[in-house]
Amino acid sequence: MPVILVAQSKGGAGKTTLSLALASEFEALGGSVHMLDADRQNSLLNWHRDRVSAGRGGDAQIAVEDASQLRDADIGSAIARAREMAQLVIVDTEGTSNFKTAYAGMDSDFVVVPTRSSRLDLERTVETSDMLEKMCRGVPYKVLITQTGQVARSKAEWEIDNQIRQALPTFESQMHTLDAFRAMSNYRMTLREVEEHKLAKTDKARLIAQSVLATILSEIKDKEVANV
Ligand SMILES: Nc1ncnc2c1ncn2[C@@H]1O[C@H](COP(=O)(O)OP(=O)(O)O)[C@@H](O)[C@H]1O
């Protein structure tokens, strides 16, 4: 089943948050998700462990596997196994440039590169896209601008967004800064569970996650059709 890699060599850009949001919305559609946590900080693994100890998620449709201890060259076989286990595979990676992320990219169907609108993130975004173009040729990728305000943007942010859009394939949608996104990691919940427990307003966050997920799945499908 399709594999989405979330990669960005800058920490804090929103990789884990995006991984959780995509998994949430795929699960909400009735699908099963197998997530590989390739980050030694194990944010996803801890999220899942806490869910299970809180009595949630043990038998649910979202599984998380630790891929951070694997040898770099073994990530490909972990991805191949994961494809057999669920209807969608999501690989969350470390905020450094490393071979494990590059190898994972080679075996993925789509790569999302989250980035904030800052010069420091932009530099790492260019580095990540260079890596993808050189080492994962043919694997489609798109940059997702994250942690933006919903209305007012500073001139500097706006200029950086434009630079990104001109230089690199970029999602139309932006992943705004929203409490609902933060609530997923704070409460160890999916977006749908955050909504059910009324812990934050989730409507905007869910629409963004659904739109990004739909774009990715349709690009993967288009590529499959083109390859037949
Ligand atoms: N769209 C967002 N809205 C609100 N908070 C966010 C958003 N994206 C990320 N964050 C917060 O920013 C911090 C870093 O995000 P994280 O997903 O852990 O980044 P990464 O995995 O790239 O290091 C976390 O505290 C997370 O809750």
Ligand SMILES: [Mg+2]
């Ligand atoms: Mg992370």
